[in-house]
Amino acid sequence: MAEDSLLDRSRTVAGPGYNRWLVPPAALAIHLAIGQAYAFSVFKKPLGALISGNPDAPAPTDWTPGQLGVIFSIAIVLLGLSAAIFGKWLERVGPRKAMLASSLCFGGGFFIAALGVHLHSIWLVYFGYGFVGGIGLGIGYISPVSTLIKWFPDRRGVATGMAIMGFGGGAMIGSPLAVTLMDHFKAAGTGTLGVAATFLAMGLIYLLFMQFGVWTIRVPADDWKPEGYVPSNEHNALITTGNVTADNAIKTPQFWLLWVVLCMNVTAGIGVLETASPLIQESFSDGVMGAGRGVTAAAAAGFVGLLSLFNLLGRFFWSSASDKMGRKTTYAIYFGLGILLYALVPTLGAGAQLTLFVVVTCVILSMYGGGFATIPAYLSDLFGKLQVGAIHGRLLTAWSTAGVLGPVIVNYLHTNAKANGLVGAAAYQSVFYTMAGLLVVGLIANFLVRPVAEQYFEKEAAKKAAA
Known part of the structure; x- marks a missing residue:
């Protein structure tokens, strides 16, 4: 990637006088999107009745609750693993490139899962929503948090709370959105109880929504600090003034x-x-x-x-x-x-x-x-x-x-x-x-x-x- 690329970390450094309170909305755009993972349970019943068409009377070839439960487990495991694996890469390339990667993986996971639903292939759903989407979860989860801590060294708890609150609230948006879309596409006769079309729609919606965070995120200059802020551990010995890799x-x-x-x-x-x-x-x-x-x-x-x-x-x-x-x-x-x-x-x-x-x-x-x-x-x-x-x-x-x-x-x-x-x-x-x-x-x-x-x-x- 060229040094002057719009995705390069150097292109996201904020200039003098930048208002740091413009950064939390960018972080929320990412976390409100990936927080949809907490609402995955709304898909369980329709996914378990794709063959029979009746959630209350599944066919022998329908996916079982046990098979469907694995999807969320894979996503959460990949969240932790990808966050661990790509954490140093995030610090090197900056939040914009990391957030873009997150949006592509998270949205792309829905697209792959939609194909899996259409073909009735549980393994494609595992790979799409679980594996690829899970990588998007992990990268997206840590990228805004790291940036906010750098902007709010004097209010670290407030900073992390603002971002991670979004992840907790993502299900409050994702759940009714999924139900509304499934009802709409089911009524339109798209097949698969509207699930495949809903996955496609949600993948596109979240991919576009996350771009707000991608293109508005900024990082502070290396020597920046809030006005009047002096790093000190005088009142709390656990707060360091140094850095550990x-x-x-x-x-x-x-x-x-x-x-x-x-x-x-x-x-x-x-x-x-x-x-x-x-x-x-x-x-x-x-x-x-x-x-x-x-x-x-x-x-x-x-x-x-x-x-x-x-x-x-x-x-x-x-x-x-x-x-x-x-x-x-x-x-x-x-x-x-x-x-x-x-x-x-x-x-x-x-x-x-x-x-x-x-x-x-x-x-x-x-x-x-x-x-x-x-x-x-x-x-x-x-x-x-x-x-x-x-x-x-x-x-x-x-x-x-x-x-x-x-x-x-x-x-x-x-x-x-x-x-x-x-x-x-x-x-x-x-x-x-x-x-x-x-x-x-x-x-x-x-x-x-x-x-x-x-x-x-x-x-x-x-x-x-x-x-």
Whole structure:
């Protein structure tokens, strides 16, 4: 690529007087798009009835729920792997080229998946939405975050919360959009219950929408800093004034402690997300609440939507609060309060305390979302901003691990409980007590985090910081 290419990092450096608050909308354009991944479940029923045409009576040759569940798992695993693999490349080429690559992969994944649906080839859907789209997810997830941290060294939590809030809210746009498009194309007689045409339309919509972020993103000059800002760790020993490279960061105990912190927080949060709808319906059925007073499927769907809202709001609230409280203290709250709330959920279910149950699970999901938004700022505190995008990318392998580990634990424990004759809230006791145990592990890992040793810092960066 020529040096004077519009995609080159040098062409995205902001000039003097540039308003840094113009950067968050560019970041949101990327995260609101790729956040559609959280809404993939709306495609499950129609994808499982492409042959029969009736989601309630699938044909023997229709794809099974197990086969369809693999699609999302592949996407999440590739998110973490691609973020880890392409993190250093992102730091070298800049956010514009990375965001363009993300948009091409994410949009292209829909196009390939549409062909897979048309040909009824599950492997093409795996490759398209899962593999290619998953790469788009990973590159797109880290590229705006790294840039925002460089623009907001004085408000790192606010910066990361603004971007990652978009990822949490992507499903609130993607879900109704997908349903509306499928209804439209199904009525138009396009075949495949409107799914293939919807994939094509959404691929094009997201590809074009993400271009706003691609072409408006800017990076600060190397010597830029906010007016009046003086880097200091006087009030928080964890905040460094130096820089650690991605290759050195993974050699530190701090990186692996934060890997455990993120993995435990996400695994536990998935425990709620994975079971939300059946959990509230089974715990507060007509048999528990009284005839006609139980939670219906429609009400459960509303509950899931409420959890998504708190997942979104928590990303901005908690990460912003961490600028005042400190990242270590904020995670101590996630885990300490989380342990109590997770352990309380089965009791509230057994006692038919519906209102408190909803409040508690909403708080849990706010901290789950907050954990995602706070971790980039935590990394920047410890390792500096030089290659924070690359370091963040490598840490996201913890998300990939949790994305597999969480559902496996939840499904195993719940299935085993039901096999032993437990029903309602009792069938979920072991799930939530186990998740509380995982949070204990996360709490210990967070407690052990200390400032990074001088030996890992870049020597030139250290000299400049001291100058």
